Amino acid sequence: MKIKTSIKSFRLLLVTGIMLIAIVWTMNCMTTKTTTTAKDPEIEKKVNALLTKMTLQEKIGQMMQQHLGDELNDATKEAIRKGQIGSFLNAGNVEIKNEIQRIATKESRLGIPLIFGRDVIHGYKTIIPIPLGQAASWNPELVEKGARVAAIEASSEGVKWTFAPMIDIARDPRWGRIAESCGEDPYLTSVLGAAMVRGFQGDNLADPSSIAACAKHYVGYGAAEGGRDYNTTLIPERQLRDVYLPSFHAAVKTGVATLMSAFNDINGVPASGNEFTLRQVLRNEWKFDGFVVSDWTSMTEMIAHGYCKDEAEVALKSLKAGVDMEMVSQSYLNKLEELIKSGAVSEKLVDEAVKNILRIKFRAGLFDNPITDTSKPSVILAPEHLAAAKDIAVQSMVLLQNKNDLLPVTKGKRVAIIGPLADAPLDQMGTWVLDGNAANSVTPLKAIREMIGESNVQYAPGLTTSRTTETAGFAKAVQAARQSDVVLLFIGEEQILSGEAHSRAFLNLPGAQEELVAALAATGKPIAAIIMAGRPLTFRTVADKVQAILYAWHPGTMGGPAIADVVFGVANPSGKLPVTFPRTVGQAPIYYAHKNTGRPPSASELGIPLGTPLDPRGFTSKYLDVDFTPEYPFGYGLSYTRFEYSNIQVSAPQIKMGGKLTVTAEVKNTGQVPGEEVVQLYVQDLFGSVTRPVKELKGFTRVALQPGESKTVSFDLSTDDLAFYDINMKFTAEPGDFHVWIGGNSAEGVMTDFAIVD
Ligand code: BGC
Numbered sequence: 001m002k003i004k005t006s007i008k009s010f011r012l013l014l015v016t017g018i019m020l021i022a023i024v025w026t027m028n029c030m031t032t033k034t035t036t037t038a039k040d041p042e043i044e045k046k047v048n049a050l051l052t053k054m055t056l057q058e059k060i061g062q063m064m065q066q067h068l069g070d071e072l073n074d075a076t077k078e079a080i081r082k083g084q085i086g087s088f089l090n091a092g093n094v095e096i097k098n099e100i101q102r103i104a105t106k107e108s109r110l111g112i113p114l115i116f117g118r119d120v121i122h123g124y125k126t127i128i129p130i131p132l133g134q135a136a137s138w139n140p141e142l143v144e145k146g147a148r149v150a151a152i153e154a155s156s157e158g159v160k161w162t163f164a165p166m167i168d169i170a171r172d173p174r175w176g177r178i179a180e181s182c183g184e185d186p187y188l189t190s191v192l193g194a195a196m197v198r199g200f201q202g203d204n205l206a207d208p209s210s211i212a213a214c215a216k217h218y219v220g221y222g223a224a225e226g227g228r229d230y231n232t233t234l235i236p237e238r239q240l241r242d243v244y245l246p247s248f249h250a251a252v253k254t255g256v257a258t259l260m261s262a263f264n265d266i267n268g269v270p271a272s273g274n275e276f277t278l279r280q281v282l283r284n285e286w287k288f289d290g291f292v293v294s295d296w297t298s299m300t301e302m303i304a305h306g307y308c309k310d311e312a313e314v315a316l317k318s319l320k321a322g323v324d325m326e327m328v329s330q331s332y333l334n335k336l337e338e339l340i341k342s343g344a345v346s347e348k349l350v351d352e353a354v355k356n357i358l359r360i361k362f363r364a365g366l367f368d369n370p371i372t373d374t375s376k377p378s379v380i381l382a383p384e385h386l387a388a389a390k391d392i393a394v395q396s397m398v399l400l401q402n403k404n405d406l407l408p409v410t411k412g413k414r415v416a417i418i419g420p421l422a423d424a425p426l427d428q429m430g431t432w433v434l435d436g437n438a439a440n441s442v443t444p445l446k447a448i449r450e451m452i453g454e455s456n457v458q459y460a461p462g463l464t465t466s467r468t469t470e471t472a473g474f475a476k477a478v479q480a481a482r483q484s485d486v487v488l489l490f491i492g493e494e495q496i497l498s499g500e501a502h503s504r505a506f507l508n509l510p511g512a513q514e515e516l517v518a519a520l521a522a523t524g525k526p527i528a529a530i531i532m533a534g535r536p537l538t539f540r541t542v543a544d545k546v547q548a549i550l551y552a553w554h555p556g557t558m559g560g561p562a563i564a565d566v567v568f569g570v571a572n573p574s575g576k577l578p579v580t581f582p583r584t585v586g587q588a589p590i591y592y593a594h595k596n597t598g599r600p601p602s603a604s605e606l607g608i609p610l611g612t613p614l615d616p617r618g619f620t621s622k623y624l625d626v627d628f629t630p631e632y633p634f635g636y637g638l639s640y641t642r643f644e645y646s647n648i649q650v651s652a653p654q655i656k657m658g659g660k661l662t663v664t665a666e667v668k669n670t671g672q673v674p675g676e677e678v679v680q681l682y683v684q685d686l687f688g689s690v691t692r693p694v695k696e697l698k699g700f701t702r703v704a705l706q707p708g709e710s711k712t713v714s715f716d717l718s719t720d721d722l723a724f725y726d727i728n729m730k731f732t733a734e735p736g737d738f739h740v741w742i743g744g745n746s747a748e749g750v751m752t753d754f755a756i757v758d
Helices: 002-008 020-028 041-053 056-062 074-081 094-107 131-136 140-155 176-180 186-201 237-244 246-253 275-285 301-305 311-321 331-341 347-363 383-396 444-452 474-482 513-521 540-545 559-567
Strands: 064-067 087-089 115-118 214-218 258-261 291-294 398-402 415-418 457-459 486-492 527-532 548-551 643-650 654-656 660-669 675-685 696-705 710-718 736-743 750-757
Touching: 041 347, 056 064, 056 331, 056 347, 074 094, 115 347, 131 140, 131 176, 131 186, 131 383, 140 186, 140 383, 186 237, 186 246, 186 696, 214 246, 214 275, 237 246, 246 258, 275 311, 291 347, 301 311, 311 331, 311 347, 331 347, 383 559, 415 444, 415 474, 444 457, 444 486, 444 559, 474 513, 486 513, 513 527, 513 540, 527 559, 548 559, 643 736, 643 750, 660 675, 660 696, 660 736, 660 750, 675 710, 696 710, 710 736
Parallel strands: 064 087, 087 115, 214 258, 258 291, 415 457, 415 486, 486 527, 527 548, 654 750
Antiparallel strands: 398 548, 643 660, 660 710, 675 696, 675 736, 736 750
């Protein structure tokens, strides 16, 4: 893990000088269609022909992925020549990658190219918002464009495979990797994950600007007990199928080239040795024909899990389960040959794995074009990439509170810019930015100075980092606030407080940030807090002291200009929460699609002061010291205008099994400015052969409305959309009554009923 950490912090130099020709080329590559999934008979012929020529050692070589830094030494060259390596992750610069491909294709016996993988998680050098922020845009087209931008940049430097999208369902904000996810909902994650796959892979994986995607972490990783990374998961099969598997199934249906097997164990069986999820579900049921890579040493970690006693058992169980390629650890390299020779496992399984890998290498065009063309003009940080990054950041921002319409701030006002994240170019990029360079980040301070003029801005950070408790800077910050008309306060959590292995047991603003807010509030100046974070934080006391709260996540390279546009009303916020925000960490995990229990609490039981136990009232499912409801519900987000919902209708009160209905409602912009609303459709299946969630998202769309304008929004619903795993584990809808809502978040909306009849 040490090597990886140094890579993560390694920032490559800025590539400047973007030429017009590059822009035209880039623009041509920016629109994509769905990738095809059908097996190509020509490719199958080539795969089979090649396989028959391979020795067992060469086959095992294809199943090995190794980490390579910036140095290609003689021993590694020799291993490539001997066909002992199928893939590298993090293999140096493009020249090194090209040299590797030259050796592999010209000097190895069979000339099989390698595939280079890398974590291009939310942008390559143009960093777009963290995936959780992207998800807050609820905009699949934009999310797809973001992945396309990443693919164009990464492929131009020889990366042909990204370890993304991360489509784990994440319902626990303590879990640091929630930042990399699309949040808590299977439907939203399925739609956005598929958009990312399309963006990365383009309409043809063989196109030089396309990169293979990797749906990860298969599966259940987000259910880590206590939100502690890598922890055990216990997920009943029905919940696995209803909640954790659909986003992966959607990715497979979209043609994702690869999947990554996760670190966690599921119901006692580690994901990297799990025959049920990898072979039964993925291969037998979904017919996935790409390849599965293990997560970083997740195979040999099965020894620590207590599932395998040694490397030989690791190799045996992983192969049987269906892991095709081993990342970093070397159990296949060290043990497969003897396992096959001893008859412990059939070579047929190795052949299957190798075919899966070769199939993707052929689909990716690596046999025809192994070398990256470095003579082309640079596409890194191309203007339209920066523009896309800014658009996504704008749409990712969620306005949570706006008392007295403090936002947008009118230009001409004197503004105090305060807080540790106002000018934190590294932190605003968020987790997983191997190739992002902080020097390219445009911070809010810079963007706002440019937008409203330096003379209107007073900058006093107050705190040097989000975690520090050193308050010496408070006096200057308070003075800046006093001399201004409005305070823009940039608080939250810095980059390294979220992401892999960065779970938190407290969700509050770290360090002395709450004290800073209190000191500023005492000036009586209006405050807009812009919160940058990799997870839902809890900040009730802050919300009580400030007028406005804009949740900006970690917004990436163009975070500053995006925030400036929203704060000064050039853009109207339209983001909606892709995850429920708890009132306190003790409510976690908390998500909107929960079950009702036999004793649901009622609205009359609300109003419990935070952290103060009341006398027990009633035997319902709630807490004594905090309301049972969240701070902000899933799907929530305000705008500078208001939207009203009315007149919900279903095309028929009853539908037959296999039939369809249309649900419509009117949405009206009742405010003063144009705005976009993410309109959401939820259903509740009232009674089932097993208990059903109180609400489930089944559709959403963005609607742009002028002041006073209204539109009828319509959604088609088929009974297939209402299917789930029933008491017999059959995927089916059931006859019965349903509620349906159309609204602006999961807690509000207009409602009507329909029924499914036999
Ligand atoms: C992470 C993966 C990542 C891999 C390769 C692991 O530690 O869990 O998400 O793709 O490393 O860097």
